[in-house]
Amino acid sequence: MxxxxxxxxxxxxxxxxxxxxxxxxxxxxxxxxxxxxxxxxxxxxxxxxxxxxxxxxxxxxxxxxxxxxxxxxxxxxxxxxxxxxxxxxxxxxxxxxxxxxxxxxxxxxxxxxxxxxxxxxxxxxxxxxxxxxxxxxxxxxxxxxxxxxxxxxxxxxxxxxxxxxxxxxxxxxxxxxxxxxxxxxxxxxxxxxxxxxxxxxxxxxxxxxxxxxxxxxxxxxxxxxxxxxxxxxxxxxxxxxxxxxxxxxxxxxxxxxxxxxxxxxxxxxxxxxxxxxxxxxxxxxxxxxxxxxxxxxxxxxxxxxxxxxxxxxxxxxxxxxxxxxSSLVDAPTHTPRDVAGGLEVSVEKLRADGRDGPRPADLSFTAKPGQLTVLWGPNGSGKSTALLAVLGLATEGITGEVSVKDASGQEFKDSALWEHCAYLPQRPVIDPESVSDYAELSLGQRQRLALKRELGAQLLLLDEPTAHLDPDNAAIMIQQLQAEARRGTTVLAVSHDPLLRAAADEVVEVK
The missing domain is CATH 1.20.1560.10 (ABC transporter type 1, transmembrane domain)
Known part of the structure; x- marks a missing residue:
């Protein structure tokens, strides 16, 4: 990392x-x-x-x-x-x-x-x-x-x-x-x-x-x-x-x-x-x-x-x-090459030490292309920290191994990874220049709009994507994520939603 x-x-x-x-x-x-x-x-x-x-x-x-x-x-x-x-x-x-x-x-x-x-x-x-x-x-x-x-x-x-x-x-x-x-x-x-x-x-x-x-x-x-x-x-x-x-x-x-x-x-x-x-x-x-x-x-x-x-x-x-x-990671000047399928995320013994102890503690999992993987656990267990570690943003007190590779085994880090992945936080920010009524959008509407714009990446990282949606809209978003996974995308989500857990191909308990 x-x-x-x-x-x-x-x-x-x-x-x-x-x-x-x-x-x-x-x-x-x-x-x-x-x-x-x-x-x-x-x-x-x-x-x-x-x-x-x-x-x-x-x-x-x-x-x-x-x-x-x-x-x-x-x-x-x-x-x-x-x-x-x-x-x-x-x-x-x-x-x-x-x-x-x-x-x-x-x-x-x-x-x-x-x-x-x-x-x-x-x-x-x-x-x-x-x-x-x-x-x-x-x-x-x-x-x-x-x-x-x-x-x-x-x-x-x-x-x-x-x-x-x-x-x-x-x-x-x-x-x-x-x-x-x-x-x-x-x-x-x-x-x-x-x-x-x-x-x-x-x-x-x-x-x-x-x-x-x-x-x-x-x-x-x-x-x-x-x-x-x-x-x-x-x-x-x-x-x-x-x-x-x-x-x-x-x-x-x-x-x-x-x-x-x-x-x-x-x-x-x-x-x-x-x-x-x-x-x-x-x-x-x-x-x-x-x-x-x-x-x-x-x-x-x-x-x-x-x-x-x-x-x-x-x-x-x-x-x-x-x-x-701090060093700013600049975006590469070359044209992003096409990557067949999704990116495989491998996490081994990930540990994030903090004031309240390690959160997560010795987390290991693999998110594979074509699957919807859900990180499941109580609040404060370190699920969001795990997503940030995959992106390379969480570095303070982090130990363990995190790697993101394509089907040929080539590893992606920093800006090279960011070109092929999409990260949807709990409170996404929409460009106000492209949405005239941005101030009128609810948090759930912003989540749906942000997800719609990020579909097509090789790796989708989502932090509580259905937290601010009613059951009907949550079901629609879950169907979108399943369809994206069937196209070969790697979908890795953090959630407390039983509906999303039930739809997951792989559930990882975070302690």
Whole structure:
């Protein structure tokens, strides 16, 4: 049987996860585009500062002078160019965010579909792939551009300030590191609380889905009111964890704004004293005052956007961990060859160890072509696990031998097996694009429709195919399975239905 690696993946250690760049081409393209656009915006900002400083100084120093026409035209062009660059950055950011989110969600679902379902926390992954992954949008549209501006714009602006006034540059160099230090301290505290908030949301969502699924039973026994207190408690817990994250985000934003404002004020005070002493020209002083806020703005923006992106960062870390440690089985590119008859399934001493002991324990059977084989046993005995082991999906705690061969003795595994078999779970999912009224179908109707579309495979694996059907429709499905077996197909089903057991050619007791 094939196994998947479970080695621990290294947790994201920097602002840009190299796993995200490696697994998402759209992210790589966006990082390059953001860098180019940021560099161009930086040049436009520098030009604007120089032009405004020179023009304002000229008007103040020369009484009654008019605005210089050429400088005014150049300033207008610079403003328009910078506006276009900002628009382009926002447009590319939104497009990249949508592409990356869809790409990661699709890859994750494909990996989860090929993973052992017994090890998947459905409530937690449902939250990660919805609200968690949607939080990646602020990270891509806000945090990454701000980070690119910090790497590119801040050094350039600092160099321009140094070229104009060394004293102002020295003050900026001394005060600049204070902002990232406080960002690191606040970010360390926020990450853990964000993970807790997502966990609380997953628990609340799972509880609500379980409550909705079991509501008819609860109403029948008049116990539906008992769940209100549980839902209220989980809602209050989620509200508290969300509020704790918002409190830290508000306080950190206040700290970052205070430090940036204080740093700019120190530079302004220094420029004012040197202007009074005559050690600095008005043109240079005004230009530095216009440019110096742009030295701190990118770092301040990184701190602000960091909190907006935390949900996406936490969810993406778990998603990238899954994509990094598990290998996706790709479908072969060759055309599937015809296989005469069905496939023989041989299981020897299959054992699946779990918290409640082995389920199944030392299961051995052979499902032959042309026969309807039924795995029969109590709930929790491991019948569904046996089907997943045949497919190669159940790997956690699995021992024993499972082989699927054709009449010539050729063995089929993974994607080669999936080409020639069909698996019908207890709750099949129908492609909504091909069924317009998919939402109107009952679970039993979905089972019948799914089986109809899967007929013709060499191996049919069915998990409780008649569980949600009335006796008449169950009899029709059983007749379809018998007819399929008579055509030479191997039919292997898990069931509690006495009708299906009575129609079986071979019944295997699962203990």
């Amino acid at each position: 094939s196994t998947k690696s479970s080695a621990p993946a290294k947790r994201r250690a920097g602002p840009v996860d190299p796993r995200l760049l490696r697994l998402s081409p759209a992210t790589r393209r966006w990082v390059i585009i953001a860098g180019v656009l940021t560099a161009l915006k930086t040049l436009a900002t520098v030009a604007m500062g120089l032009l405004i400083g020179q023009m304002a100084a000229g008007i103040i120093e020369v009484s009654g002078s008019s605005l210089p026409r050429m400088e005014l035209i150049a300033l207008a062009i610079t403003v328009v160019v910078r506006g276009l660059l900002a628009w382009a950055q926002d447009r590319f950011a939104q497009r990249a965010s949508s592409q990356v989110t869809v790409d990661l969600r699709e890859k994750t679902l494909r990996h989860l579909a090929q993973s052992d379902p017994r090890t998947i926390d459905q409530a937690l992954w449902r939250t990660r792939l919805t609200s968690g992954l949607d939080g990646l949008g602020p990270y891509l549209t806000g945090f990454l551009p701000a980070l690119a501006a910090t790497i590119i714009a801040t050094p350039v602006m600092l160099a321009v300030v140094g070229w104009l006034d060394v004293g102002s540059m020295v003050i900026a160099i001394i005060t600049l590191p204070l902002i990232p230090v406080f960002m690191w301290l606040v970010g360390t505290l926020t990450a853990g609380r964000t993970e807790q908030r997502l966990s609380d949301l997953a628990i609340l969502g799972g509880q609500l889905l379980d409550l909705i699924a079991g509501l008819p039973t609860l109403r029948a026994f008049r116990r539906h009111q008992d769940m209100a207190a549980q839902v209220t408690r989980l809602s209050s817990q989620h509200a508290s964890s969300t509020l704790s994250v918002l409190k830290i985000a508000f306080l950190s934003s206040f700290v970052l704004e205070f430090l940036a404002t204080l740093s700019v004020a120190l530079v302004a005070v220094g420029i004012g004293f040197r202007l009074l002493a005559g050690d600095l020209t008005l043109a240079i002083g005004l230009t530095v005052l216009i440019i110096i806020p742009e030295v701190y703005a990118p770092i301040r923006e990184v701190g602000t956007r960091f909190h907006d992106a935390q949900d996406g960062l936490v969810a993406t870390d778990e998603i990238l961990k899954l994509l990094s440690v």
